[in-house]
Amino acid sequence: MVEVGVPKVSVVVPAYNCGRHIEKLVASLLRQSLPADEFEAIFVDDGSTDGTGERLDRLAAEHPHIRALHIENSGWPSRPRNLGIEAARGEYVFFADDDDWFADQALERLYDCAKTYDADVVIGKMAGHGRAVPRELFRKNRFDATLENSPLIDSLTCHKMFRRSFLNEHGLRFPEGGKRRLEDHALVVRAYFLSRHTSVLSDYTCYHHAQRGDARNVTAARLEPASYFASVRDVLDVVTAHTEPGPLRDRLHRRWLRNEMINRLRGKRLLNAPEDWVEQVAAEVQQIIKETFAPGVAAGLPPLQRAVAYLTEHGRVADLRRLARWESGVAGHGRIDALRPDEHAVTVTVAAELRSADQPIGFRADGGRDVLVLPVDEISPEVLDSTAQVRKARLDVVARRRETGDEIFLPVQFQTERVTGGDGTETVHLVHRATTTIDFRALNGGRTRGSWLLKARITNAGWTEDAQLPLLFICPADGVPPRIRDERKVWNWLRSAVARRVRR
Incomplete structure (x- = not known):
């Protein structure tokens, strides 16, 4: 049971000269489905000089569940986060950045997950906007995740929910003292080892992780x-x-x-x-x-x-x-081989491969092994042995909502074809084919309103590369059949129009 008057969640946000970039986060906090009297947001202003501190004071004056603390500039997020932990009253603490934002139901869903599974740590699915986020970790819900049974180690940023008593019990704090890189790794790795229960919530995108266009956030500078x-x-x-x-x-x-x-x-x-x-x-x-x-x-x-x-x-x-x-020339290349729409579903068949410039990534036969062909001499075949990776190569089809960045792995049936180089050598390359049926009544739990792009995601030999596919599914409301825009037809029409003008 939670004490009366104790917030369920405290959101701790270090803030420094964030200007307009903080507005998305603020708006997302004010939209939370968790009632305002059940969570608090603590902004710790790290000596801002651009009016951020005054903006936070006005925000706190308008909303009782928002607090603003002010400290002399420490130059790094560690001290503001630690002070936020000390000031927090919530049963759980979530660490957010001032240029990121939450989905509308994020705090409610994360807290419910934490209580249902008695979790010390809860990781909500993230969407990246100019920043990489874990992929495999969020392939499915994991309600008893450990470093042994899941790819937890892929998620080391601090944008997670931690039981506050757990942080205090083990003295888990961010290292201070100058600009300490990987300060979040230092806390999160310890938390993973010490956590009694860690849960991963993957069926709802909770947190949007963004790269600021001006790259002025304090951790963006080149490392020493x-x-x-x-x-x-x-x-x-x-x-x-x-x-x-x-x-x-x-x-x-x-x-x-x-x-x-x-x-x-x-x-x-x-x-x-x-x-x-x-x-x-x-x-x-x-x-x-x-x-x-x-x-x-x-x-x-x-x-x-x-x-x-x-x-x-x-x-x-x-x-x-x-x-x-x-x-630097390696990229994924994909195409649509078949498109079969039904009333609420669409079946798509995709082919994709990896290429460097115009040449497919090749493998040379060597004593029963597949050896990766690279443009560098004197690397032993043992180092380049790709037999296991070729066997495990896969093609995923991912639906991405253009408006929000939500990504959904679609169920696929796929196979890999070995194609000979045709140059008289024993070099082969791999062409992957996958078929998926997208049911727009069930996609993303039925939350389908918006425009959905398709990507072919190829994983092989050390690369994971996305190839944008020329289809756009436009859903005017949740769960309704989509309107399909085939970009191949658009480009064919444009090419034909250009050709007609040239002939004139």
Whole structure:
């Protein structure tokens, strides 16, 4: 039972010079289906100089369930969040950013999930707007998720709901003292290990995570390699302290090798970075691979990332750049092979593949193995062995609501075809085909009003790439049959019109 007068949820928001970017968050809090007397929002103004503090004071004066605290500028979200925890009265605490926003029923659904499953931590489905959000984690509801049985490690931002007594019981706070990168990782990883029950709510998009167009949020600046990777080592030490050597520790460590290290040294991200910065990052990553990770950490990566780790470990920065130039052209390519509408449902058949520029991603036969073909020499076939990944390659079809960014995995039947290169070699590439039936009475729990785009999502050999499909489903109301706009016909009409003008 909740004490009388105690809010169910406290939303803690660090705010610094956010200007108009805070308006979406404020509006979403005022629209919450959870009654205003059952939650509170605590904005901690981190010494703003642009009028944000005054805006928050006016907001608090108008709405009793909103509070504004003011502190001298700390320069980082950790201290405002910690002060928000101390000021919070709610049974649960949710950490939000000032440029993000909530779906209308988010707090009510998250709280109900927490109470139903007695959860210390609840993770609500996120939609990304210019920012990456976890995909596999939100494929289904997970009401007793652990680091062993689910991809919790893919979600390390603090935009979650935590039982306040749980935070206090274990002294879970964000590290302070300057600009400490990965401050959310430090808290969230500990919380995962200590939580008695963790739930993932995937059937309703709760939180919208946005990248500001002006990129002025405090964590957007380019990292300083030495201090950043010191923070990475600190989080890796947390994992090491809570696990024994073996597959689980390797899998968890692999998350930081993949996301914080390898992904900074590949593709457009590497090519767009200053050369001296790349050299520093490569040196830091090389040291961590050699000194911290067991061999199973890199060995469990897909072949492309294994290749990047291999080149980094051996100090081959020039080859990293050569590989990045090639990978920067990799994209998913998809097409509609069949479209069969019914009264409330539409059946779509999709074909898709990965290409670099105009060439399909290829695999070479080598002693019964599929070996990824890359434009870099002297990488052993063992590093590039893609046999397991080719076997597990998949094609998903995803519906994305254009107005909100909600993404729904559609049920598919899919198969993969091996196509020979036709150049006299034993190289093959993969063409994936999938069929899905979209029932617009059931899609997104029947909440279908809006315009829905389709994407083919190809996962293979270290890439997950989306290919936009030329279909738009327009639903004027929830659960009604959609109007289908086939963009292929639009483009064909435009091409024909242009051709007619040229002939004149």
